[in-house]
Each structure stands twice: as structure tokens, then as C-alpha cells.
Amino acid sequence: MEATIRVLRYNPESDAEPNFVEYKVPVDPMDRVLDALHHIKWNFDGSLSFRRSCAHGICGSDAMLINGRNRLACKVLMKDLPGTVTVEPIKGLRILKDLIVDMDAFFESYKAVMPFLINDEPTTGKERLQSTEDRERFDDTTKCILCAACTTSCPIYWPDNSYIGPASIVNAHRFIFDSRDRGAAERMEKLSGADGVWKCRTTFNCTNACPRDIDVTTAIQQVKRELIFNKV
Amino acid sequence: MIHTHTYDVVIVGAGGAGMRAAIESAGKVSTAVITKLYPTRSHTGAAQGGMCAALGNLEEDKWEWHAFDTVKGSDYLGDQDAIDVMCKEAVDAVIELEHMGLPFSRNDDGTIAQRPFGGHTRNHGEAPVRRACYAADRTGHMILQTLYQQCVKRDVEFFNEFYVLDFLKSPDGTQTAGVVAYDLRTGDLHVFRAKAVVFASGGFGKMFKVTSNAHALTGDGPAVLYRRGFPLEDMEFFQFHPTGIYRLGILLSEAARGEGGILRNKDGERFMERYAPTIKDLAPRDMVSRAIRQEINEGRGCGPDGDYVLLDLTHLPREQLDEKLPDITEFARTYLGVEPYNQGVPIQPTAHYAMGGIPTNVNAEVRSSATDIFPGLYAAGECASVSVHGANRLGTNSLLDIVVFGRRAGLAAVAYAMETAEHAELPANPTADVEAMLSRIVGNTDGESAVKIRAELQNTMNNNAQVFRTGELLAEQQQILDGLQKRFDGIRIDDKGKAFNTDLVEAIELGHLLDLAEALVEGALTREESRGAHYREDFPTRDDENWLKHTLVYRNPDGSRRFEYRPVTLGRYEPMERKY
Numbered sequence: 001m002e003a004t005i006r007v008l009r010y011n012p013e014s015d016a017e018p019n020f021v022e023y024k025v026p027v028d029p030m031d032r033v034l035d036a037l038h039h040i041k042w043n044f045d046g047s048l049s050f051r052r053s054c055a056h057g058i059c060g061s062d063a064m065l066i067n068g069r070n071r072l073a074c075k076v077l078m079k080d081l082p083g084t085v086t087v088e089p090i091k092g093l094r095i096l097k098d099l100i101v102d103m104d105a106f107f108e109s110y111k112a113v114m115p116f117l118i119n120d121e122p123t124t125g126k127e128r129l130q131s132t133e134d135r136e137r138f139d140d141t142t143k144c145i146l147c148a149a150c151t152t153s154c155p156i157y158w159p160d161n162s163y164i165g166p167a168s169i170v171n172a173h174r175f176i177f178d179s180r181d182r183g184a185a186e187r188m189e190k191l192s193g194a195d196g197v198w199k200c201r202t203t204f205n206c207t208n209a210c211p212r213d214i215d216v217t218t219a220i221q222q223v224k225r226e227l228i229f230n231k232v
Numbered sequence: 233m234i235h236t237h238t239y240d241v242v243i244v245g246a247g248g249a250g251m252r253a254a255i256e257s258a259g260k261v262s263t264a265v266i267t268k269l270y271p272t273r274s275h276t277g278a279a280q281g282g283m284c285a286a287l288g289n290l291e292e293d294k295w296e297w298h299a300f301d302t303v304k305g306s307d308y309l310g311d312q313d314a315i316d317v318m319c320k321e322a323v324d325a326v327i328e329l330e331h332m333g334l335p336f337s338r339n340d341d342g343t344i345a346q347r348p349f350g351g352h353t354r355n356h357g358e359a360p361v362r363r364a365c366y367a368a369d370r371t372g373h374m375i376l377q378t379l380y381q382q383c384v385k386r387d388v389e390f391f392n393e394f395y396v397l398d399f400l401k402s403p404d405g406t407q408t409a410g411v412v413a414y415d416l417r418t419g420d421l422h423v424f425r426a427k428a429v430v431f432a433s434g435g436f437g438k439m440f441k442v443t444s445n446a447h448a449l450t451g452d453g454p455a456v457l458y459r460r461g462f463p464l465e466d467m468e469f470f471q472f473h474p475t476g477i478y479r480l481g482i483l484l485s486e487a488a489r490g491e492g493g494i495l496r497n498k499d500g501e502r503f504m505e506r507y508a509p510t511i512k513d514l515a516p517r518d519m520v521s522r523a524i525r526q527e528i529n530e531g532r533g534c535g536p537d538g539d540y541v542l543l544d545l546t547h548l549p550r551e552q553l554d555e556k557l558p559d560i561t562e563f564a565r566t567y568l569g570v571e572p573y574n575q576g577v578p579i580q581p582t583a584h585y586a587m588g589g590i591p592t593n594v595n596a597e598v599r600s601s602a603t604d605i606f607p608g609l610y611a612a613g614e615c616a617s618v619s620v621h622g623a624n625r626l627g628t629n630s631l632l633d634i635v636v637f638g639r640r641a642g643l644a645a646v647a648y649a650m651e652t653a654e655h656a657e658l659p660a661n662p663t664a665d666v667e668a669m670l671s672r673i674v675g676n677t678d679g680e681s682a683v684k685i686r687a688e689l690q691n692t693m694n695n696n697a698q699v700f701r702t703g704e705l706l707a708e709q710q711q712i713l714d715g716l717q718k719r720f721d722g723i724r725i726d727d728k729g730k731a732f733n734t735d736l737v738e739a740i741e742l743g744h745l746l747d748l749a750e751a752l753v754e755g756a757l758t759r760e761e762s763r764g765a766h767y768r769e770d771f772p773t774r775d776d777e778n779w780l781k782h783t784l785v786y787r788n789p790d791g792s793r794r795f796e797y798r799p800v801t802l803g804r805y806e807p808m809e810r811k812y
Contacts, residue, residue, distance in 0.1 A: 013729045030567075042683040046726030046735035051273075053446040056482045056563060058373060059273040075566060096417065097732040103270065116381035117333025127330040129342030135335065142335050142367070142374065146272050180333065 003027045003078055005036055007048065008088040010095050018095060020086075029079035033066055033087065037073060037099075050099035057211055060147030063090050064099055070149040070209035090152035092161065105161040106148045112164055112190050113172040118183025134179040141174040141219050143212040150206035150216050156199050163199045164190065166206035166216045173219040176226060184226075192227050200224070234663055235422045239264045240649035241642075242411055242426035244396045244453055247274030248372075248634035249613030249641065250432035251379040251388075256642025257430075258388040261649045264424060265388060266413050268395040268448065268737075271380050275434055275446045276634065279372025280560065281487035282364030283329075283631040284352055285322035289343040290362045295319045296804075297355060298363060302629060303805045305351045305516045306622025307764035307774065309466070309782070312803030314594045314618040318629070318636050325635045326365050334378040336367050337556075347556075348490045351516035351626040357812070360514050364628045369485050369557045375631055393417055395737060396452065397666045399429065399460050399609075402656035408608030409656040412666045416737065419730030421663050427652045428608045428645035431457065431590060431598075432638060435614040437470075439745045439752070440583035440698075441690035444476055444483035453615040454589050455744035458751065462600060463784035463796065465617040466588035467748065468755035468766050471625055472699050474520035476582020477567055478540045484560045484579060486627040489513040491556050494544045495524070496576060497532040503541075508812040515812045518624040518765045521581040525699045528580075535578065542576030581699055585630060586614055587621040587765065588755075591784065591798070594618065596641035602784055602798040608648055608656070612641040619782065622800075623764020673739050679722030682739045689716055689742070689749060697753055702769045706757040713750050717791065720746055751785045754793050759783065776807050 003025050010018035023044060025036045034052055041048040050073070051061040057075040064073050065088040067081060078085075093101040144167065151157050151165035172191055175181045191197050197220060206216035240261035243250045250265060257263040265271070286293040298319040303310055330336060330344060337345040348360040367374040383390075391413065398412040400423070410425040436451025437443040458464050474495070475484040489495070495513055497503050507523040508515035515523075524541050533539050545553060545561070550573055553561050561572045570577050590611040591599040596618075600606040613634045620633055696709035720743060727735035761775035762768050782798040 011729060012731050030569075041735075042681075046681060047729065047733075049727075049732045049734045053269055053273050053448045054275060054278050055447060056278070056480075056567070058278045058370075058559075059269075059275070059446060061269070061273050077566070100732050107270075111384050114385075116385040123331050125324075125327065127327055127336075127344050130338050131342050132338050132340065135338045138335070139368075142377075143370070144377075145277070145373070146270075174335075175333070178333070178335070 001027060001029065003036060004084045005040070006084060006086045007040065007098070009048070009098050011047070012097055027078045029077070031078045032074050033076045033078065033081070033085065034062060034073040036078060037087070049097045058145060060145035063147040063149040063152070064088065065090055070153040072147060072149070072211040075211050090148060092152045092158040103148065106151060106167070109164040109168045110146065110171060113168045114183060114187050115171040115175065117175060117178065117181055118186060119180055121182070128180050130179055138174050138177040140214050141170045143214050144170050144174070145212060147211060149209040149211055153205040153209035155203060155205065156201060162195045164195055166220060169197055169220050169223055170214060170216055173223050176223060188227065191223060197224050197227065233420045235420060236425065237264065237422060238425040238655065240426065241428045241430065241645045242266060242424045243430045243432060244411060245432035245434060245613070245615070246271035246390060247432065247434055247613060248276035248375055248379060248631065249638035250430070251383050252635050252638030253430050253432060253612060253642030253645065254388045255379065255382050255386065256639055257646050258383070258386045260646050263389065264391060266391045266394045266396055266411070266424065268393060268416070268452070270392050271383070271390060272376060274376060275449055277373045277376040278444070278446065278483065279631050280369040280483060280485035281349060281490065282347065282366035282371050282628045283326060283375070283635070284349060284363045284628040285326040285365055285632070286319070286363060287323060287326065287344060287346060287365065289339060289346050291354070293354070293361055293363055295323065297361070298322065298352070300356050300805055301352050302620065302626055304810055305624055305626040307624055307810055308776070308780065308807040309619065309622030309763060309800055311619050311801035312805065313801045314620045316803065317594050318620050318632060321636045322632050325632065329375065329378060329635065332378050332382050334367065334374050336365055347487065348514060349627045350486045350489065350514045350520070353511065357510070360511055364487070364490065366487065368555070369487050369559045372631060375635070394422065396456065397669070397740065399456050400659055400662050401460070403659050406607070407656040408606070409658050412663050414666070416732055419733060421666060423658065423662050425655050425658060427649040427655055428610065430596070430641045430645050431611040431615055432613045432641070433615045435586045436745060436748050437583045437586070439689060439693050439749045441694040442476060442479065442481040442580065443583035444473055444481050445583065450741035450744050451615070451748045452741070452744050453611065455747050457590055458747060458787050461786065462598065462606070463591060463786050464588060464751050465591035465782050465784055466619060467751040467785055468759050468783060469587040469623045469764055470583065470752060471517055471585040471587060471765050472521040472581040473517055473584035474524055474581055475543050475579040477563060478578035478580055480567055481582035482563055482567060483582065483584070484543060484563065484577065488543060488545060488557055488560060491552060492548050495520070496542045496544050497527045498534045498538070499532060503527050503532070511812045516624055516626060519812065521699050522767060524581055540578040540580045543579045544576045545572045546574055546576065585625055587617065587619070587623065587625055589615045589617040592616050592618055594640070595644045596637050597644060602796050608652070610641040610645050612637040623766060670736070673723060673725060673736060674728055676722060676724040679724035680719060681725065682723055682742045685716050685719055685723070686742050688712070689745060693749055697756060700767055700769055701756055703757060706753055709753045710757065713746065713753060717746055747787065751793065755783050755785055758795060780807065
């Protein structure tokens with residue numbers, strides 16, 4: 001079958017602003033959107049630029065705005081996108097070229113929540129024990145691949161990169177609810193501050209956007225509750 | 233524009249091995265990690281099933297048993313000193329990752345969960361043993377995330393989306409001087425002076441059409457060193473994983489069989505019972521892949537073209553699939569529209585892992601010949617050949633390899649940097665060769681694009697250098713590669729810009745793949761025996777008398793190749809027939 005694909009193109013060396021370019025692409029219904037983008041790049045215009053690597057939803061390189069929704073281009077099949085397909089870069093971050101955005105602000109927010117296990121207690125030569133129930137409490141948020149689909153779907157984040165955003169909260173959650181972690185108090189300042197979790201207005205865009213099916217909004221609400229009731 | 237930086241240690245690649253090395257190095261000496269992707273995009277994250285270590289959490293286990301299985305799995309080509317180191321250090325490596333925060337799945341008593349995996353056995357082959365430590369079916373993802381978290385904690389300095397294109401020696405050719413990298417964002421070249429350089433750049437499965445490998449896996453590190461006159465080791469040994477998603481090659485972990493999954497042919501027969509009566513579906517990957525190909529070749533494959541078999545999980549409880557194999561069952565649903573609860577999943581062997589690569593010793597020091605090491609240069613992970621995997625890697629040993637030898641590479645690089653007072657002098661014009669290559673590719677106006685050459689490379693490698701090989705097919709493939717190299721010389725790209733010129737990057741990557749494919753094919757043609765993943769139909773038995781040795785291949789200045797051999801380091805386990 002033939003698909004019509006509109007791609008928002010921008011070349012910083014020649015374009016004043018981004019413009020849509022339309023392509024007619026022969027596709028198999030089981031093709032990924034990523035396959036269609038490769039077809040364009042490899043057959044029509046080699047200068048089309050986008051990030052991708054694993055091509056099966058694990059590396060988190062190819063989050064894009066596809067028909068108005070943040071998706072991984074390697075995880076959406078053409079058969080599920082009837083009609084004209086519109087592909088744009090994820091929103092809220094500066095476009096560097098075509099579908100490639102500047103990820104620096106995203107990773108800075110991630111780093112701000114101290115996304116690493118904090119525990120200075122002495123260890124033995126054995127593992128720390130953790131019950132299967134305790135392990136289950138943060139299982140969902142360990143799936144995060146830092147693709148930025150959630151954060152860049154958040155209307156609070158679009159005009160204001162100072163908000164730490166859903167992905168950072170998900171990664172804070174992953175440690176706050178880990179029975180082995182002792183760093184909750186240290187993370188509190190950032191999470192409860194002006195740019196922290198209280199900026200979230202519970203629009204659920206993040207949950208809808210997550211390609212790993214993480215219940216992002218629930219994780220954010222759990223962090224909020226923890227801040228109020230357990231004064232972490 | 234050319235920028236110059238100076239560090240004590242430069243690490244090329246930010247997957248598991250590179251970041252584990254950085255954790256040793258950062259904070260002790262000035263360290264830069266240069267990576268063509270963002271670190272968390274590395275293909276370590278795609279590893280699923282587990283990381284073996286003889287913790288013995290669920291049943292008796294010993295590191296010596298793990299070592300025996302690894303030696304036997306390698307078809308006796310693995311170096312036993314290196315295998316001992318890896319299997320012995322495995323236990324501490326897993327505990328260390330747990331202490332770093334890795335969220336392993338747990339047993340009821342709170343210890344790290346373990347499950348069976350292909351080729352891993354109790355007491356020298358008696359029965360499968362639960363040795364693979366895992367985090368559901370995303371163990372690699374959790375290792376990658378945990379190591380990145382530790383790098384964030386230590387404030388490791390990353391140069392993201394910088395592509396290393398050359399290795400620099402001192403003017404007299406005896407010392408490590410640094411690397412040259414291309415900044416994808418600006419198109420500028422950067423010279424990184426370094427006392428020690430660690431290559432941890434991953435594999436090169438993208439030379440095959442059906443592969444589990446990411447687009448980025450184009451063998452950049454091995455190709456850069458090969459072009460600089462370094463040998464590559466055991467390139468002919470390339471692993472085909474038995475269970476790739478039909479046509480796409482996406483990995484479906486061996487953990488599926490560790491959890492009880494069964495391979496079936498079109499008659500519904502559990503055919504592995506015929507090939508490996510004792511451990512059946514949990515035989516090593518080389519044997520299972522050949523068994524699948526044989527079933528297909530003899531007309532017992534499934535589907536209209538009879539070109540796949542089924543991975544049957546339908547007898548397993550849904551809760552077990554949801555808890556232990558959530559990602560791979562999701563892959564089957566997303567990419568095949570198959571529901572693993574009640575349908576068999578179509579699979580076929582997929583190009584998966586390079587056993588060969590940059591030769592090193594147990595301290596990750598790079599060999600410049602069969603007898604010498606090159607001062608200040610290290611390699612670890614899939615790009616390297618220690619050799620712990622020999623002719624066939626056992627499942628889970630790659631995650632173990634990157635953590636154990638990534639750490640050792642970091643330690644050795646730090647020690648070398650500390651004892652080396654001065655940086656080596658740079659060559660007179662350090663970027664000259666890279667600039668010449670870039671301007672040739674960007675300057676060509678009437679050649680052909682990378683697309684067709686790459687497709688032909690991948691198709692023909694898939695057909696001619698696969699699970700079953702013959703001298704005839706390999707010789708034909710050599711001719712084909714010759715022709716592709718000539719066409720590559722005139723390669724043309726559309727994008728002439730500076731910013732994120734991924735057109736240019738893909739062309740450079742293709743050049744790397746072509747050079748490595750030549751090394752692989754000529755190595756396979758030269759090795760007239762069958763061992764591990766290298767199976768010659770015209771020489772179907774292992775020949776220890778002539779071939780119990782590592783291949784070292786060098787690239788001559790005219791592009792042709794020459795070979796040298798290095799003895800295998802034997803130890804406790806004498807080569808014997810490999811039966812499961």
C-alpha cells in the first residue's frame with residue numbers, strides 16, 4: 001500500500017523555520033513508522049535526520065509526535081495509522097534538525113532528582129535482601145527508557161523547561177519506593193520545590209504517551225502523597 | 233574547525249563495558265567518555281535474560297561448574313585463564329550491581345532470583361542449573377540504567393553524539409596518543425589527547441540482514457583499529473541466536489526457554505529432543521540455531537514458505553509470562569500480531585553476537601600481535617575478544633563479560649595513566665586521515681548512495697556466511713565483498729551539511745562493516761573445520777590438531793588480508809567431544 005507521510009523538516013543551515021514536506025511512501029501494513037522514515041531517507045532524501053538505534057522500543061531514541069501523540073517510531077505500525085500520517089519532533093525542546101531535538105534540558109532535570117541508589121550503610125559480601133512485595137512496589141517505574149515521550153507530552157513542560165517533568169519524577173519514584181534506598185530526604189527539596197511535583201496538573205498526557213506502559217500519573221501521585229503523608 | 237582536549241583516560245562507547253570502565257576511572261584520573269549515542273541508547277539495554285553467576289541461591293552451584301560450561305560452550309576455543317577470571321569474579325560482580333541498586337527479581341527469601349539458561353549446567357553437564365540472575369526480561373536494560381545512574385552520581389563527563397573515527401599513536405608508533413572524534417551536532421572534529429584509551433564500542437551485527445542488533449552496531453572500534461594495523465581475532469565466529477522474531481530478527485530471549493518454552497516444528501514436534509537429548513531446548517545457541525536451520529532445510533519448517541519454527545509458550549501460566557517475560561511477549565504482540573498466551577511465536581535464527589573482535593588479555597590490554605600488547609590501549613565488551621566466548625558464547629555471559637572486563641579495563645587504564653608521567657606526542661597532523669575520508673565522501677558527486685551497497689552486503693552475508701557455510705559460498709562472498717568495496721570507494725551522499733549529517737554517518741558506518749565483513753569471510757574460508765558457531769558443511773568436524781588456535785587477521789595497506797595464529801590458553805579442561 002502507499003502511505004502519505006507529512007514530516008516536519010528543518011535544516012538549521014538553510015531554513016528560517018520548520019516546514020512540512022509530504023512524501024508518498026510504499027509501505028507494508030506491518031511496517032513500523034521508523035521503516036517508513038527510513039524509506040524516505042534511503043530513497044528520497046538522505047538529509048532527513050532522526051535518531052534511532054534498537055528499532056524495537058528499548059533504547060528510547062526515536063520518540064516523535066506521530067499524528068498528534070508522542071510515540072516511538074519503532075513501536076507504531078503503519079496499519080494502525082489510517083490516512084495521512086503526520087510526524088513532528090517531540091514538543092517543548094529546541095529543534096536542532098528535522099526530528100532531532102536538544103535533549104540537554106531533559107537530562108539535566110533527570111540528574112536533578114539524584115537518580116541513583118543512596119545508601120551508605122555497610123554491606124557484606126552478599127546482596128541486600130528485598131522481599132518480592134517490596135520489589136513489586138517500584139517495578140513499574142524501573143521500565144523507564146528515558147525517551148522523553150512523557151515529559152514532552154506535558155502541557156506544563158512545553159512553555160517551561162524548569163519543571164522537572166514526568167520522566168524525572170518517575171525516576172525519583174523508582175528510588176523513593178525502593179526499600180533499599182535512604183535518600184528520600186535529599187530528593188525532597190527538588191521534588192517539593194517550585195519546579196517539582198506540585199506543578200503537575202494530572203492531565204494524564206504522560207501516561208498516554210509512555211511507550212513502556214508505565215502508569216506515570218499514578219507514580220507522580222504516589223510521590224505527591226509520600227511528600228505529604230510521610231514527609232520524606 | 234578542530235578542537236583539542238586533554239584527558240588521562242578516554243573511553244570510547246557508553247554501553248555496559250564503557251560505563252563500567254568509567255566508574256573505575258572517573259574521580260581517580262581525568263576521564264572522558266565519548267559515545268555516538270546517548271549512553272542509555274546503547275544496545276546493552278536490549279539484553280534480556282540474565283547474567284550468570286554461581287550464587288547458588290536456589291541450588292548448589294560452583295564457579296568452576298560455570299567455567300566448565302563456558303569452556304565447553306566455547307567449543308574449547310575460549311582461553312581458560314580468562315574464563316576462570318570471569319566466572320570467579322561473576323559472583324562479586326552481581327553483588328556489586330545489587331549494591332549499586334540494580335533491581336534484580338527476587339526469590340521468596342529476598343535473595344536474587346536465578347533461572348536456567350542455555351548450556352549452563354550442574355556438575356559438568358548433569359542437568360540445567362539455575363544460575364542466571366535476572367530482572368524480569370529486561371536485565372540488560374537494568375544494568376545499563378544502573379551503570380548510567382552510577383556515572384551520574386560520579387559526575388562522569390560524557391561527550392554524547394561524538395563519533396570516534398581514528399586512533400592516534402605517538403609519531404614513533406609505539407604509544408597511545410588519543411583519538412579523533414566527529415561531533416554529530418556541529419560537524420566539527422575534536423582531537424582527544426589521552427594517556428590511555430579504552431574501546432568499548434560494541435558489536436557489528438548490522439552486516440547481516442536479519443539481526444537482533446541495533447542500527448548503531450557497525451563495529452566502529454574494531455574497524456578503526458584494524459585500519460590502523462591492529463589485528464582482529466576470531467572474526468569468523470559470529471553467533472546466530474536461535475529465537476529472533478521471524479523476518480525482523482528482534483531478540484526473544486533464551487529466558488523464554490529457561491522459563492519452560494519449547495521449540496516446535498510444523499508437526500508440533502519438540503525437535504530439540506533429537507539434537508540434545510539431555511538438555512533439549514536449553515542446548516547452546518550454536519546447536520539450537522543449526523537444529524532450526526536443519527528442520528527448515530529438511531521441510532519441517534512452518535508457514536507458507538516453511539521458513540520458520542515456533543516458540544511455544546502456550547503451556548506456561550499467563551501470570552508467569554506476565555511476570556517473567558513481559559517484554560518479549562509484548563514484542564510478539566506488537567510486531568507479529570501473535571498472542572503468546574495461545575499461539576506459537578514464529579522465530580528463526582538471527583545474527584546476534586560477535587565472539588571475535590579486538591584481541592586482549594585478561595587485563596583488557598590490546599594485543600598488537602600474537603605476542604605483543606600495545607601500551608595504553610584497552611578494549612572490553614563485545615568489540616573485544618579476551619577470549620572468554622571462544623567459538624560460541626553462552627547466553628548471559630555477555631552481560632557478565634562487559635561488567636567484569638569493563639571494570640578490569642578501567643582499572644588497567646587508570647593504573648597506566650597514573651604511572652605515565654607525560655602524554656605522548658601527537659602525530660604531526662592528527663586529523664589528516666579523517667579529513668581526507670570525510671572530504672572524499674562529501675565531495676563525491678556522481679557515485680551511488682550507501683543504500684544499495686548496504687542492502688547487498690546484508691543480504692549476501694545473510695545468505696553466504698550464516699549458520700551453515702561452505703567453501704564455495706564463502707569464496708563467492710569474497711568476490712561480492714570485493715565488488716562492494718570498489719563501489720564504496722565512489723560513494724555519494726545527499727546531505728552536504730554540518731549539523732546531524734546522519735547520511736554521512738551511515739556511509740562511514742557502511743565502510744566499517746565492509747572491512748569487518750571481509751575479515752569475517754576470509755577467516756571463515758581459511759578455517760577448514762567446524763567449531764562452535766562456525767560450521768563448514770565441507771569440513772563438518774572439529775579439528776583440534778590443526779585448528780585449536782585463535783585467528784588473528786591483519787589488513788594490508790592494499791586492503792588485502794594476512795593471517796597469524798595464537799595458541800589457545802588451555803587449563804583444567806581438556807578438549808573433548810561436545811555433547812548435550
